[in-house]
Each structure stands twice: as C-alpha cells, then as structure tokens.
Amino acid sequence: MILPACADEVAYYYKNNLDILLLTGDAYVDHPSFGISIIAQLLKKQGYRVAIAAQPTKSTLRNYPRPNLLVGITAGNVDSILSNYTANRKIRSDDKYSSGGSPGFKNNRNRPPRATIVYANWIKEIFKGIPVVIGGIEASLRRFAHYDYYSDKIRKSILADSKADLLVYGMGESQILEIVKRVEHQGPDFDRSGIPGTCYLQSSPQGKILPSYEEVVNNKSGLPQAYKIISQHSHPGYSSILSQQQDSRYIICNPPALPVDTVKLDEIYGLPYSRTVHFLFKKVPAFEMIANSITSHRGCVGNCSFCSIITHQGRIISSRSESSILEEVDIITTLESFHGHITDVGGPSADMYGSYCNFNSQIGCGSRRFCLYPKPCLNFINQPDKYFQLLEKILSHPKVKKVSIGSGLRLDLALRHDQYLKKIITTYTSGMLKVAPEHIAPQVLEVMRKYQPGEFEKFYTRFTKLKKEFKLRIQLVPYFILSHPGETESDLELLSRYVKKNRIFSKAIQDFTPSPLTRSTAIYASGINPDNGQEIYVAKKDKIRKRRRTKILNKKP
Known part of the structure; x- marks a missing residue:
C-alpha cells in the first residue's frame, strides 16, 4: 500500500496523529529501488504512522501536523548537487527522479541544490525542537569535511551545516529502527551515541582523530590524509570511531553498520510496495526504467577510486535468496505495465550476485586487501553458476518472455567464465x-x-x-x-x-x-x-x- 504523501491524506488516514514524517528530494514512488520507500515501509511494518513529503516546499510542510517522534530527511536517490549540475557546473535540464523528468525552474528546482540542508532548516523552523535525522547518499558522501566540485572548495560536514541531530550513513535500515526506538522511549533528548552507521556532534573527540576542517582547508595534504584514514575505517568489524573537528565541536562517526544478511534483505524486498507513482506526480523516468527490474544484491567489491557505491552500500555483497527474487517475479508479472520482459536482475554489478569472502563471509578481509584489484583475491568467491541458475528459473516463468542484464557487468569476472559470457551475450542481452x-x-x-x-x-x-x-x-x-x-x-x-x-x-x-x-x-x-x-x-x-x-x-x- 502506498503511504500518505500530503497533508490531506495524513488527516484522512491518521486523523493528524502522525509519528514520523519523511522528506525526500525525489518524486514519491512506492518501489524498493527508492530508498525512502524502503524506510517508510519498514517503519510502517513496525506499527508507526508514517507519511512522506516528496519534493516539498516550505509552505506545503507547514500543512503537516507535528510528528510525535521525528523527521527523517534525504535528498533522494542522488546527491542534489550532482542532480542539479553537470560535470562542468552547468545547470541540468532534466531530473529523472521528478515528474516528467522536469527539474523545475532555474530558481525554483523540484529538488533544491543542497536539499538535505534546505529541508533540515525548514523543519527546524516549522517544528522547533523535534529530532531531525538526515540520511541517504548525500548524507553518506558528505558526512566529513569534503571537496564540493560545484563551489570548488572544501565544505564542512553536512551534519554541521544542516544542524540535524543525527546523520545516518549507509543503507540505513538497522540504524533508523534503533533511532526511532530510542526517541520513543527517551524523548527528543535521546542518547545519540553508539549506533553503528551514524554520526553526531559533541564537544570532545573520540577514537581516531582526522585532520580538522581547518586543516583540510588550509593544508593541501589534509584531504588525502583524511580520506586515507576514513577508507581504512570503513569496514564493519575492522573500524574505530572517527572524530573530526568542525569549529568548536567534533563530528563523531561510529563504525559502519553490518550489512543486512539474506534473511533481512528478503524481508526488506518482500514488504508490500504498491510499485506505483503517487497521484501527486506524473511519469517519473527513473521509475519507468526500473519498473520491471529486480535488485538481486547490494554492495560492490570493485573498490574503484571514483565510485561512491562503496561509500554508501559498502564493499560486502548482500544477496537475496532465490525464492525471494522469484516471488518478486510473480508480483511483477501481474502488473499492467509488464509485457513479458524482466529488464534487469542485478545490483551495482550484475555478476557479483552470490559472491562472498572465504576469509569471513560476514565482514570480509577489511582494508588489508582488495577483492579484485590489482587482481582477484584468492578469498573472493564468485558464483556465476548460482546467478545463471537464477536467470534460467526466471526465464522459465510462464509469463516471462525475456530476461536481460541491464545493470552492467564486471569485465574481469565475465572473462573468467567464458561459458557464462557466451550465455550473457546470446541470451541475456537486449x-x-x-x-x-x-x-x-x-x-x-x-x-x-x-x-x-x-x-x-x-x-x-x-x-x-x-x-x-x-x-x-x-x-x-x-x-x-x-x-x-x-x-x-x-x-x-x-x-x-x-x-x-x-x-x-x-x-x-x-x-x-x-x-x-x-x-x-x-x-x-x-x-x-x-x-x-x-x-x-x-x-x-x-x-x-x-x-x-x-x-x-x-x-x-
């Protein structure tokens, strides 16, 4: 079931008795490819009354009742600077996560630049004193002092700039459940410490200290030094608490949360998504691209220097079970929009499904070595046979005519298994x-x-x-x-x-x-x-x- 996404719906369904309000820079699409929908459905399953404010304005937010617990904020599925500006700092003419692909007007964008900060400031003004939690990929990427290519300068942590109470980095399901539980039992002044995969501000440092914001700004080597330490402490089970001074306070970053296992991942993708766009929005191009696709796994072991997937999803592969994916196929084939073609079964790289580390299947080898660079680690176990058995079972479904791999391949993995490469090219490419x-x-x-x-x-x-x-x-x-x-x-x-x-x-x-x-x-x-x-x-x-x-x-x- 799609959740309330405007003040009138909150009044109708909840009688204005709202527990949690979630803001997003995307149009509201109730589908597991949209992070805000996963969080909303997960909280709803726990019995909370949840509403979504998608691409809100300050005036529309004033119409919502004050939530009983907290407000969660995300810029959406993409960083709001990257979604608004090209690599050459030109304003973009489209936004695939908005109605009709339109980004809005130049000075009134559907998703404002630095959306997380903008939304947090609005909420702080409208609902004074309510806990504000920021998350999503924008928060993950900008949790420390960072280089911002649009302004061509070092910016402070988005937590400091937004004045939020807590920042969630990573996929966020386990974090948000713990946060809501604490707010429910402890109130607005809840204990912010000790939750894996979160950051908060305090007056003194903890754990390993990074170069400060001032050092990163004024010292050429400050940013690469900070990055090196952060990357060494970005693996669950191998990481310490990190601190970085921002003016008179410190960003305290807890170690990453453990990735969800297969059972929990199946539960997340088995939630009752309506797989529709909310009536307030028209055709959303990003949804049309993935409406008949399936996420088979999370995480990426590639560790490419330029890629932000590891920063957000991590480098440990979490794969869904075959039965969970086949159940989703059953659901997709009943949709009016389905005409026989499953357009993708994959993740960051399709051929990593079912992969794991033989050294430690839950937390891998940490930062001691990379899985694929400069050559595949002996502990890295790739299972292409498992992936292709899955594809064959999907293709055998009576309502499925075609299955494609739309999320791309990892070349070095594909070249290791010529018989599977042949299948990909001859059968699973559209x-x-x-x-x-x-x-x-x-x-x-x-x-x-x-x-x-x-x-x-x-x-x-x-x-x-x-x-x-x-x-x-x-x-x-x-x-x-x-x-x-x-x-x-x-x-x-x-x-x-x-x-x-x-x-x-x-x-x-x-x-x-x-x-x-x-x-x-x-x-x-x-x-x-x-x-x-x-x-x-x-x-x-x-x-x-x-x-x-x-x-x-x-x-x-």
Missing part, C-alpha cells in the same frame, strides 16, 4: 550490453583501481566474435571517463585512437565528476595520491576538459 572499462591507458587505470591493461580489449574481441557467430543485433556500450586524475594528453590520444579504430562511438563517454568522499576526488582536489603522498597530474581547467571531450567525441573543437 539490444545493449553495458560494461565499464572507464579507460585503456595503464597509468589511468592504475589511478582508477580498475582492470588490468588489455582486459577490455579482450572482452571487446570476444564480444565481436560471438556477435558475428550468432548474427546478433546487439551493441556493446562501454563507459569511459575523461579527464580523470592521472590522465595526460598521451593517455587521451591512446583512448581516442582506440575508440575511433574500433568505431566505439558510445554516448556513455563522460567527464569526470568529483563525488565527495571518493579517492579520485581527494586526488582531484589536492593533486596528491592518498596512498603514498606523491603528486598526480589533474586536468582541472574547463578549457582543457572541453577540448578533451570534443576530441574523443570526434567533434570540432
């Missing part, structure tokens, strides 16, 4: 197969912590051979990143020649966008490698980035 080589120049791949040089070329050769052998009308869509830290003119020339020689004119070529709290962003902002303190070349000037983009896209400068 029009386009997405892969993410990101670059082909060895030194750029090293900075990115991506594949070994030559792996994409091997994959491309194999794909081309199979495509020709089976006379398939499919296209390989390789994603490349331009102007990533470490990319020189000779590296760009190498990539340009390869792309043109093989006629890979992909629309998925993009400029590097610095996401907060990633290794690549620490390098971009400082020009320093966090691992060894050595300098790395960074193309930061807009003129250089534009010239590189026009060259690779074969356009006139």
